[in-house]
Amino acid sequence: MKRHATVGRFSLLVFGAYLAFVAGCGRDLDVGSDILWTARFEGDNFSEWKNVPSPPLPDTIEVSSDVSHQPGNYSAKLTVSGTANNTQGLGASLVRDGNQPTEAYYSAWYYLPQTITVGLYWVIMKFRYHSPNDPTTEAELFDVNLKSLPGGVMSLRVYDHSASNDASAAHDLPLLSTVKDPPKLSVGKDWFQIEVFYRNAADGRFTLWLDGQEIIDTSESTGLDGWLAWDVVSVGYNLTPEPAVLYVDDCAISKTRIGPSGQLAE
């Protein structure tokens, strides 16, 4: 009987060591990450951002638990009045400026609670740069805009500041302007992802995906090199009804493409 008890204790010890060994080693081998930076707002603050300018009233920017892109509990709520008197520069901005990698994937998830009629523009993502002629002055590069289509459908357009200073639809990037079936955004239902690959080099490239679908792939207006800023914003002009609300979540800069199924955290 004593021997049986000893064997039992030994078996229990071996089994315990086995469990500890397995638990210690884990089943998933997390070998690292290509994510360079994320902002998931799960800290209920904007600490992940370098610069969160205070928007001019009545525009606001806040961390909200109204909705969030799963998994998570918080998102950023950007509210702009969008009156006809607003001009560019007003609105809510989350700024990630300077020291961006030569090439990277920039991704953010958006949620539109309702359909907004865009009178002139509604910028939701911006790329800015320092002009070689004036390294101290930030210059506009690309704007990713929401636009209204007939029938209350909302879609995207990309504005190339180097092509024109006209804020009209004329300076959509050529590829986007020629899309016969412009992408339709989900309103009041699902989050949508906008992801951009930008190579800030002589052989630069700008590629945009909407929910994983490639919309634009061009090398125009690239090859600038130098300082680059990436902003998630809500800057509108002549938006109705107002105020226009836009939720943003799970922003990330990655060395590899994130895609709709990409994970920003374990």
Added chain:
Amino acid sequence: MLHGYVGSFQSPRRNDSTREARFGYRLDVRPHWPRRQCVIAATLLAMCAPAYATEDTQETAPTPPSETPPPDPVTGASLCPLPSAVWQELVTLVPPEHLISRLQGSAKAGASIQVEDLGATFRVSVLDKVREYREEARDCAHRAKEAALFAGLIIDPAALLNTASCEQPPCPPVPTPAPPVSAEPEILPAPPPRPWVRLEISPTLVTGLGVQERAVHWGGAFRIAMGRGSVAFVLGSAALWPAQTHIGGLRLWQWRLPADLGVRATLPGSRIDFYAEASLAVALISERALDLAASRSRMGVEFGGRVSLGARLARQAGRTPFVSLQSEYFPDPPSVFALPEGVAGQTPRVWIGACAGVSWGI
């Protein structure tokens, strides 16, 4: 202890040793000796003969002399001894069939034993051999015994010697020589006991299946088998050199440390021993991403089974070369995870390998 001599001469002379010597017979006794010898032999035979007769009548093993065929083989006009008496004495010494076959097999047709009564002497002729005995008392029974003894010596000395050496007649017939039997199985020296412990060390090559780019791991393997029977416990491990592989688009630097515990069944052969193994396998596996912005090494453990087939030169102890093939199966291998891709894939479920090294029996 028969005394006397056997000779062959054309014209025998009584007790003339000079003439006998002249005919070339080896006379190892003096002329007066034969008589004494014969007396002794006759006395011995006389002592044995009644016993023969008595036993023969009581036990039916040999054919009774009275029932023997007519004494044709013994001829002559002798009255003392009578040819029939000589025959009766002779068949007690030599089996009749031997007598018949030897006489019939002689070169001379109708060869026989001839007995001549010469008064104080009598002469016996057998197959060209002639012997003359002096016996002045004319004891015919004694003469018959002496004549039979002489004839037996000529015809079948082996049977006669056998009969003479028998202390208690009737003696059993001369056994027919047994046919040669095959040699008894050679008693081989007991083989040395199987080694209780067998150590094996070898370089090894292992690769995983089912991944985009197979990692070929070189390394060293060590195994120890314990037990003398055909089934032994076996414990093994290998240290494998890291190698590069791809899992789900991730370029990885992979390293493994497999080990197993199981049983080995050996089928010994005359020149090569074959063996098979089945064991529980466990392996530490480490992966490190090579291209991620933030890379780190992670180690996992996998559990499964291992089978192996091997062969080695059949030597009980000492060092001998061996080769083996192995396969490991891990039903639930660890997953490789990286951001933002998530789970990129799993490490191989199936690993195959080969070893060639030295096995050392202790």
